[in-house]
Amino acid sequence: xxxxxxxxxxxxxxxxxxxxxxxxxxxxxxxxxxxxxxxxxxxxxxxxxxxxxxxxxxxxxxxxxxxxxxxxxxxxxxxxxxxxxxxxxxxxxxxxxxxxxxxxxxxxxxxxxxxxxxxxxxxxxxxxxxxxxxxxxxxxxxxxxxxxxxxxxxxxxxxxxxxxxxxxxxxxxxxxxxxxxxxxxxxxxxxxxxxxxxxxxxxxxxxxxxxxxxxxxxxxxxxxxxxxxxxxxxxxxxxxxxxxxxxxxxxxxxxxxxxxx
Amino acid sequence: xxxxxxxxxxxxxxxxxxxxxxxxxxxxxxxxxxxxxxxxxxxxxxxxxxxxxxxxxxxxxxxxxxxxxxxxxxxxxxxxxxxxxxxxxxxxxxxxxxxxxxxxxxxxxxxxxxxxxxxxxxxxxxxxxxxxxxxxxxxxxxxxxxxxxxxxxxxxxxxxxxxxxxxxxxxxxxxxxxxxxxxxxxxxxxxxxxxxxxxxxxxxxxxxxxxxxxxxxxxxxxxxxxxxxxxxxxxxxxxxxxxxxxxxxxxxxxxxxxxxxxxxxxxxxxxxxxxxxxxxxxxxxxxxxxx
Amino acid sequence: xxxxxxxxxxxxxxxxxxxxxxxxxxxxxxxxxxxxxxxxxxxxxxxxxxxxxxxxxxxxxxxxxxxxxxxxxxxxxxxxxxxxxxxxxxxxxxxxxxxxxxxxxxxxxxxxxxxxxxxxxxxxxxxxxxxxxxxxxxxxxxxxxxxxxxxxxxxxxxxxxxxxxxxxxxxxxxxxxxxxxxxxxxxxxxxxxxxxxxxxxxxxxxxxxxxxxxxxxxxxxxxxxxxxxxxxxxxxxxxxxxxxxxxxxxxxxxxxxxxxxxxxxxxxxxxxxxxxxxxxxxxxxxxxxxxxxxxxxxxxxxxxxxxxxxxxxxxxxxxxxxxxxxxxxxxxxx
Numbered sequence: 001x002x003x004x005x006x007x008x009x010x011x012x013x014x015x016x017x018x019x020x021x022x023x024x025x026x027x028x029x030x031x032x033x034x035x036x037x038x039x040x041x042x043x044x045x046x047x048x049x050x051x052x053x054x055x056x057x058x059x060x061x062x063x064x065x066x067x068x069x070x071x072x073x074x075x076x077x078x079x080x081x082x083x084x085x086x087x088x089x090x091x092x093x094x095x096x097x098x099x100x101x102x103x104x105x106x107x108x109x110x111x112x113x114x115x116x117x118x119x120x121x122x123x124x125x126x127x128x129x130x131x132x133x134x135x136x137x138x139x140x141x142x143x144x145x146x147x148x149x150x151x152x153x154x155x156x157x158x159x160x161x162x163x164x165x166x167x168x169x170x171x172x173x174x175x176x177x178x179x180x181x182x183x184x185x186x187x188x189x190x191x192x193x194x195x196x197x198x199x200x201x202x203x204x205x206x207x208x209x210x211x212x213x214x215x216x217x218x219x220x221x222x223x224x225x226x227x228x229x230x231x232x233x234x235x236x237x238x239x240x241x242x243x244x245x246x247x248x249x250x251x252x253x254x255x256x257x258x259x260x261x
Numbered sequence: 262x263x264x265x266x267x268x269x270x271x272x273x274x275x276x277x278x279x280x281x282x283x284x285x286x287x288x289x290x291x292x293x294x295x296x297x298x299x300x301x302x303x304x305x306x307x308x309x310x311x312x313x314x315x316x317x318x319x320x321x322x323x324x325x326x327x328x329x330x331x332x333x334x335x336x337x338x339x340x341x342x343x344x345x346x347x348x349x350x351x352x353x354x355x356x357x358x359x360x361x362x363x364x365x366x367x368x369x370x371x372x373x374x375x376x377x378x379x380x381x382x383x384x385x386x387x388x389x390x391x392x393x394x395x396x397x398x399x400x401x402x403x404x405x406x407x408x409x410x411x412x413x414x415x416x417x418x419x420x421x422x423x424x425x426x427x428x429x430x431x432x433x434x435x436x437x438x439x440x441x442x443x444x445x446x447x448x449x450x451x452x453x454x455x456x457x458x459x460x461x462x463x464x465x466x467x468x469x470x471x472x473x474x475x476x477x478x479x480x481x482x483x484x485x486x487x488x489x490x491x492x493x494x495x496x497x498x499x500x501x502x503x504x505x506x507x508x509x510x511x512x513x514x515x516x517x518x519x520x521x522x523x524x525x526x527x528x529x530x531x532x533x534x535x536x537x538x539x540x541x542x543x544x545x546x547x548x549x550x551x552x
Numbered sequence: 553x554x555x556x557x558x559x560x561x562x563x564x565x566x567x568x569x570x571x572x573x574x575x576x577x578x579x580x581x582x583x584x585x586x587x588x589x590x591x592x593x594x595x596x597x598x599x600x601x602x603x604x605x606x607x608x609x610x611x612x613x614x615x616x617x618x619x620x621x622x623x624x625x626x627x628x629x630x631x632x633x634x635x636x637x638x639x640x641x642x643x644x645x646x647x648x649x650x651x652x653x654x655x656x657x658x659x660x661x662x663x664x665x666x667x668x669x670x671x672x673x674x675x676x677x678x679x680x681x682x683x684x685x686x687x688x689x690x691x692x693x694x695x696x697x698x699x700x701x702x703x704x705x706x707x708x709x710x711x712x713x714x715x716x717x718x719x720x721x722x723x724x725x726x727x728x729x730x731x732x733x734x735x736x737x738x739x740x741x742x743x744x745x746x747x748x749x750x751x752x753x754x755x756x757x758x759x760x761x762x763x764x765x766x767x768x769x770x771x772x773x774x775x776x777x778x779x780x781x782x783x784x785x786x787x788x789x790x791x792x793x794x795x796x797x798x799x800x801x802x803x804x805x806x807x808x809x810x811x812x813x814x815x816x817x818x819x820x821x822x823x824x825x826x827x828x829x830x831x832x833x834x835x836x837x838x839x840x841x842x843x844x845x846x847x848x849x850x851x852x853x854x855x856x857x858x859x860x861x862x863x864x865x866x867x868x869x870x871x872x873x874x875x876x877x878x879x880x881x882x883x884x885x886x
Contacts, residue, residue: 053769079771093762104759107752108770114777116753123752166770300679351866357678358625359865362821365814366861373855381851481851489690489810496683530694533687540684541672 004067006031006200007083007170012051012061021047022058023224029170033200036211036232039221040244045204046088048221049174052202053085054078065170079108082169086162088178088204090155094148098139098158101147102130105165133161137191153184160191171195173203177210189213212236220244267399272519274398278407280514281414282473284507287494288421289462291506294495295438297455299352300360303368304466305484305491311337311467312479313379316386326389334467341463345456368484375481384479406475413472417465421503434458493536580876584832585739592731600727600799605839606734607795610741612819612831614788617745619817620825621754622781623761624674625682627813628689629789632662634696634808636790641709641803642702649715655737655794662790663783670779670786677764686810693808708804712797723801730799737795741788745828748784757781818857822864824873833872 007029014022021044029035039045050056052063054075063070070078093101106126107113134140137157142150147158156176163171176192177185192214195201205211211218211232218236219229222244228235235241290304314333319326348367352360392409395402425431437444437454445451470479477487494513498506513532520531591602611633618624636658643654673684696703703709716722721729748754759767760774768774797803806812815838823834838857845853868875 075768076771076773079769085769087766091763091766093759093766095762096758100755100758104755104767105770107756108772112752113756113772114753116748116751116780118751119747120750120752120755126752162770348862355865357682358619358821358825361625361682362817363862363865365818366858366863366865368858369854369861370858373851373853373858376851376854485810489686492683493687496680530691533691533694536687537684537691540676540680540687 005029005064006033006066007052007202008062008064009048009052010062010064012048012063013059014047014051014056015059021224022051025061025221025224025226027202027219027226027229029200029202031169031200032198033202033217034215035200035202035217035219036215037202037204037219037221038206038208038211039227042223043221044224045221046174047224049085049172049204052172053083079166082167083172084163084166084168084170085172086159086174086176088174090152090159090179092147092155092158092162095146097144097146098134098150098161099130099143101158102133102161102165103127105162106130106133109166130165133164136164136194137161138187151184153180153187156180156188157191160188164195168199170200171202173201173205175204175206177205177207185210208236267401268522270399271401271403272515272522274403274407274411276515276518277511278410278414278514279476279518280511281410282469282476283490283494283514284469284510285414285417286466286469286473287491287498287506287510288503289459289466290491290495291498291503292438292458292462293349295502296434296441296458297353299349300357300364301349301352302361302364302488302492303371303484304462305487306368306371307337307341307463307466308470308473308477309375309479309481309483310340310470312386312470312474312483313375313384314467315471316384316474316479317379330471333471334464337467338460338464341460342456344463345459349459368488372481372485379481381481384474386474386479388475404475410472410475413468417468418507425503430457489533493532496536497539581829584829588735592735596726599731600725601843603727603730603734603799604796605836606731606738607792607799608816608819608839609832609835610734610738610795611789611792612816612823612835613738613741613745613828614785614792615816616820616823616825616828616831616834617748617788618782618785619820620827620830621749621761622757622778622785623677624778624782624785625678626685627682627810627817628685628687629785629816630808630810630812631685631689631692632666632786632789633793633796633812633816634692635665636662636793637797637803637807638696638703638709638793639790640794640797641712644712644714644797645709649713651714651717651733651798654714654798655791658794659787659791662793663787666783666786667779670782671775674775674778674782686813689808689813690810693805693810696805696808703805704803706805708802709797710802712801712803714798714801723798727799734795734799737791741791742828742832745788749828753777753780818861820871822860822871824871824875824877826870827873827877830871830873833876837872 005028007027009025009027012022012025013020023044025048027035037045037048047056051058054070054073054077058071061071065078065081065083068081070081070083073081093104096104103120103126104113106129107123110126110129112118112123112126131140131143134143137160139154139157139161142154147155150158156179160176163173173192177188180188189210203211203215215232217230218232220227220235220241227244228238228241286305286308289307290301293299293301293304311333314336315326315330318324318329318332322329322332324332352363355363388406392406394405396405396408397403423431425435433444433449434454434457436447437449437451441451470477470483477483480486490513494506494509497509497513513535516535517532524531588606592599595602611629614632615626615629618626618629639658639661640654643649643657648654648657669688673681673688676684697705699705700707714723717729717733721733723729756767756772756777759770760772760777764774793807796807819834819838820831821834822838823832824830841856841860842853845856864871870877
């Protein structure tokens with residue numbers, strides 16, 4: 001008996017105008033998965049993330065999570081069911097403090113965000129959880145700083161804090177390391193390693209080192225189609241995959257000579 | 262049936278002439294919004310100023326109406342250039358709300374100045390002899406004035422068409438509207454084109470104000486009073502889309518005229534109801550690129 | 553510890569931040585209420601005028617919440633103000649002359665109306681929303697203009713009278729009851745608004761204003777929240793309108809006009825859109841300036857307001873409240 005998949009994509013198709021951006025994509029993640037989605041630029045990764053998160057409606061195919069068909073459910077409902085995404089380009093609440101940013105997420109998650117009459121002070125439980133998450137990511141010192149004043153690397157951590165606050169069962173990480181200078185990636189890496197084991201994680205990344213460090217399985221997307229999918233080692237060593245990442249640079253990235261394009 | 266044809270014809274004629282006036286006035290607003298992404302709620306000041314000058318100068322300078330009209334347009338052009346440099350330019354990076362506020366403020370201040378200069382009442386405008394009187398259309402009288410408006414409108418349209426579609430200036434201007442960053446990257450001095458477009462818009466508004474004084478009476482409150490109308494046209498036209506604004510202006514002119522004719526109890530209703538329906542039906546389509 | 557200096561300027565923040573904010577804010581805030589009460593005694597001849605100022609302040613508060621807090625840019629808020637005014641007037645003419653319940657009914661009507669309207673129009677934002685709100689209020693104005701049997705048209709509703717407040721306080725021409733009655737209502741709504749603002753709901757509204765897409769990705773029902781906020785603001789505006797009717801025993805078309813919507817926009821921006829006290833500062837300043845300059849020349853006030861508006865937009869970001877807030881912040885870091 002196979003356990004229900006945390007995230008399952010069945011035959012997802014999407015075209016914009018005449019362009020087929022997503023072409024019959026099948027993907028399955030079990031609980032606790034650490035799965036990378038890689039592919040050259042223009043492969044349709046962002047569209048796929050949009051399809052999974054609910055921002056884009058597929059032309060055909062299904063998105064399922066723990067056996068439930070989510071294809072027709074709204075963004076908000078998917079989040080409530082534990083399907084959460086992070087952004088490639090940080091999308092926070094710039095004028096609010098770090099704490100407030102995380103608190104927004106915690107409030108939604110614990111169902112108190114609708115309360116008009118209650119004072120924020122009295123929400124001890126929520127505050128504590130916020131501080132807990134900030135401490136996990138080692139950004140509690142900046143709790144009261146407006147997010148726009150933080151370095152980009154720290155902002156990415158706030159991004160992670162927010163998704164953590166939502167207690168996801170399935171997490172879509174859209175290029176978590178994008179834009180972070182190499183001096184700050186360690187903090188991000190340790191944060192990623194601290195993510196709960198039972199959480200299923202689908203990570204879109206160009207940083208092959210990060211992929212190798214973090215992910216057990218890899219799926220390669222090229223021109224909207226799945227080229228290869230399986231254990232990280234096998235996929236990364238496959239010749240067709242290397243060819244897809246054209247040229248020397250691609251070859252080097254896969255053999256570990258280079259980490260980035 | 263026999264009653265309907267002349268009624269419809271007249272509605273068409275009145276509606277189209279009204280629409281033309283609205284179009285000529287609104288072009289500047291459409292351009293400003295399209296090119297500079299500036300919401301200029303004070304655009305009406307150019308129209309009303311042109312009108313006031315054209316009708317006051319004959320007595321002041323002892324010149325004919327036509328000469329006064331031309332002078333008025335040139336004066337407004339000049340004033341427009343100055344104002345663009347001194348004030349409107351600074352609205353460029355601001356949020357929508359701030360632009361709304363600043364231009365409303367400007368509008369208010371301008372209205373106050375107009376009141377001070379010309380008094381608070383509607384100016385009784387009298388067009389020269391050659392524009393008064395009627396012609397016979399389908400056996401009924403139709404004002405020569407309105408014929409003039411339509412002819413003037415056609416001339417302006419022709420001029421605009423030549424300018425935008427057949428000169429390099431026009432082509433460059435259109436490039437700036439369509440893709441600002443590309444235009445800049447190609448070395449085009451986009452700011453200069455903005456200023457020129459602004460000046461053109463102001464002058465056209467002045468012409469519209471002068472020509473349209475018989476339909477939109479001149480008074481200090483003019484820019485504020487007709488703001489909803491101008492904004493409606495711009496809202497439904499999209500950005501920098503002159504052709505669309507022509508269609509929209511004509512439609513607005515026709516709807517307003519027809520509305521007042523067939524359902525006089527509703528008055529100004531019809532246009533705004535149309536606006537609400539349209540914006541709700543196609544909020545993305547109508548103001549594409551806004552958000 | 554760095555001063556977060558939240559631009560949203562409302563009582564949202566960590567406990568430590570909040571304490572600092574509260575200390576000065578409640579000092580200044582209290583001062584405002586004391587001054588308002590003092591005006592009652594210091595300017596006995598102006599109690600009627602004072603009552604109108606208080607009513608407009610309440611209206612401005614309702615608008616400020618929608619604008620500064622929820623980010624709803626509307627040029628049509630007078631619609632709710634006017635409808636509230638007419639509902640109160642018609643109730644009185646129909647025999648329902650108990651003032652407090654009259655106000656509550658007006659507020660309820662406008663609130664419910666706004667729920668319906670809000671669900672439709674709040675899918676828009678920015679310029680399209682501005683346009684639709686303006687168009688709607690113009691439509692309502694024209695409708696009211698024509699429906700003379702209901703609204704009295706140009707002449708307005710006259711012969712409107714009310715029973716004494718709480719059965720004891722009689723309405724009189726010197727404005728005593730009007731002033732204190734309006735002040736009380738303002739205080740009640742203000743306290744409600746303050747609670748709202750410092751609630752988790754309030755925080756989520758700020759989130760929606762700053763980044764609505766992200767909020768929906770946090771699972772927040774954005775449209776529903778906006779509609780609730782909008783309806784509350786419409787209610788408050790309706791309450792203000794009803795108060796105006798009760799204070800002046802009259803309802804005129806002016807309450808529904810575009811000028812009124814613009815007036816309230818100016819008041820809020822002048823005072824500072826992002827602070828609750830913005831409305832409380834902006835409305836009196838605007839109205840007093842208007843009153844004084846109109847004595848010279850009816851149109852001079854437009855010049856003054858026009859210049860003020862431009863000045864505030866270019867130089868005084870955050871209005872008067874923002875300005876004061878910055879002064880107090882500097883004092884705090886000494």
